Amino acid sequence: MVNHPRGGSYLYTSGYCPSLQVWMDAWEEELPVEEAVSDYREFFAGYTAVTAEIEELIRSYVHDRAVNGIFLESFRVRFGALLWMVGERFG
Secondary structure, three states, X not given: OOEOOOOXXXXXXXXXXXXXXXXXXXXXXXXXXXXHHHHHHHHHHOOOOOOHHHHHHHXXXXXHHOEOOEEEEEEEEEEEEEEOOOOOOOO
């Protein structure tokens, strides 16, 4: 939440009653090795130039963990949403 300069929450001091919802999710993905390598390459390309050396590190990582040509990746994430009714104010 954005804090109001005089203290307290901006949404509350503006007359809104926000609700914070947080939830977790988990899932697994099975990908063919080449698809997993491609996904990792695209991910790292957002942070650095994917050189031949980095490409080989990615490929090695995926191949070392693949079983019968399938790479299994597990995800655990936490999501959150701050919600309030526009037009409904108290005070």
